[in-house]
Amino acid sequence: MHEAMFYDKLEGGMVRCRLCPWNCTLSKGQVGRCRTRKNIDGKLYTLIYGxxxxxxxxxxxxxxxxxxxxxxxxxxxxxxxxxxxxxxxxxxxxxxxxxxxxxxxxxxxxxxxxxxxxxxxxxxxxxxxxxxxxxxxxxxxxxxxxxxxxxxxxxxxxxxxxxxxxxxxxxxxxxxxxxxxxxxxxxxxxxxxxxxxxxxxxxxxxxxxxxxxxxxxxxxxxxxxxxxxxxxxxxxxxxxxxxxxxxxxxxxxxxxxxxxxxxxxxxxxxxxxxxxxxxxxxxxxxxxxxxxxxxxxxxxxxxxxxxxxxxxxxxxNLDEENRCKYCGEKVHIVGRLWKKG
CATH class of the missing domain: 3.20.20.70 (Aldolase class I)
Incomplete structure (x- = not known):
């Protein structure tokens, strides 16, 4: 069991998850909309770590x-x-x-x-x-x-x-x-x-x-x-x-x-x-x-x-700087063509 990041502890053992825009507020035993984050005894845990x-x-x-x-x-x-x-x-x-x-x-x-x-x-x-x-x-x-x-x-x-x-x-x-x-x-x-x-x-x-x-x-x-x-x-x-x-x-x-x-x-x-x-x-x-x-x-x-x-x-058809071989215009590519093998 892995404790979640980004949540608030609330009164009465409730928690508020702050991971996504739903900001789910959960009572003890409840899971969030994602089904993967659960309030266990007043702490929020991720159920899918690993x-x-x-x-x-x-x-x-x-x-x-x-x-x-x-x-x-x-x-x-x-x-x-x-x-x-x-x-x-x-x-x-x-x-x-x-x-x-x-x-x-x-x-x-x-x-x-x-x-x-x-x-x-x-x-x-x-x-x-x-x-x-x-x-x-x-x-x-x-x-x-x-x-x-x-x-x-x-x-x-x-x-x-x-x-x-x-x-x-x-x-x-x-x-x-x-x-x-x-x-x-x-x-x-x-x-x-x-x-x-x-x-x-x-x-x-x-x-x-x-x-x-x-x-x-x-x-x-x-x-x-x-x-x-x-x-x-x-x-x-x-x-x-x-x-x-x-x-x-x-x-x-x-x-x-x-x-x-x-x-x-x-x-x-x-x-x-x-x-x-x-x-x-x-x-x-x-x-x-x-x-x-x-x-x-x-x-x-x-x-x-x-x-x-x-x-x-x-x-x-790009040169070593990812420029068009025909006109020299920069083409927006990160990295080069991957050489297989």
């Missing part, structure tokens, strides 16, 4: 991160639980699970670093379920990884308070954050979160030098209107800048939305074009293999500088 549901070595493009050491392998690790209730979640078996009835395995932070060394993979992703509710564990593990000069990544919904986020950011190199809609009511009633808290966290990550990319999963009749999307793009431009990559992903039926239709490709392409016309430099299409929207184009001359098929980089 609880691992899955590990894998993925291409970094799968996160998706297209502008952070392209082509690199990344050691990916997850636990259980989430502070959202997305009815389309593709990983609902772990995100909506409770640690009380989930059989996982224990893995210490030291063991994670040992495995990264063993497999010679210097990149670590906290992913699959919501990693920020696993805060105490990812904080210790990320610190340990950084001591070995490894790189750390979070794939997250961004629903975290600024104080704990600030504690983590010195040990976090990159993040992909899902912006699941751009309507506070959709967040509150369907997703189970607070849009403003997510947006503030993204701004703070960008401001503090974390490499940021965002993903917008387009779901028919939920968040696919041009008006809502344009508002999101304007916010993106104003707060993250045109150089911050945006991934527009196609929805496929899943979990409680298994009776819905996939997003029409035409809708994805329309929004892809809108984002580029509005001024974003790097806009990508997700979940549509062999689409030209997987590629990176020079923001100055428009020439193709990185060609991708799925998660593979198959053409690289």
């Amino acid at each position: 609880l691992v549901s899955s590990t894998a070595i993925d291409p970094i493009e799968k996160k998706p991160l297209f502008h952070f050491y392209p082509g690199a392998p990344i050691f990916s690790i997850s636990s259980v639980g989430c502070n959202f209730r997305c009815p389309w979640c593709q990983n609902w078996e772990i995100s909506q699970a409770s640690p009380d009835n989930f059989v996982g395995s224990y893995m210490s932070p030291e063991r994670v670093v040992e495995l990264m060394k063993h497999y010679e993979v210097p990149f670590l992703a906290f992913t699959y379920n919501e990693p920020l509710i696993w805060f105490e564990y990812i904080y210790e593990t990320a610190k340990m990884a950084k001591r070995e000069n490894f790189y750390t990544v979070a794939v997250t919904n961004g629903h975290i308070n600024i104080e704990p986020l600030s504690k983590l950011m010195p040990y976090l190199d990159a993040a992909n954050i899902d912006v699941k809609a751009f309507n506070p009511e959709t967040y509150l009633k369907i997703i189970g979160g607070k849009l403003d808290g997510v947006l503030q966290a993204i701004i703070e990550m960008k401001r503090k030098g974390v490499h940021v990319e965002t993903t917008y999963l387009v779901i028919p009749d939920l968040n696919d209107s041009e008006d809502e999307f344009k508002k999101m793009v304007k916010w993106h431009l104003d707060n993250l800048g045109p150089e911050t990559p945006l991934h527009i992903s196609r929805f496929f039926p899943m979990y409680k939305y298994s009776d819905r239709s996939p997003t029409p490709i035409e809708t994805i392409e329309k929004l892809w074009n809108i984002a580029r016309e509005e001024g974003l430099y790097y806009v990508y299409v997700g979940n549509i293999p062999w689409h030209g929207g997987e590629n990176t184009y020079c923001p100055h001359c428009g020439k193709l500088v990185i060609r991708r098929i799925g998660f593979d980089v198959i053409e690289w």
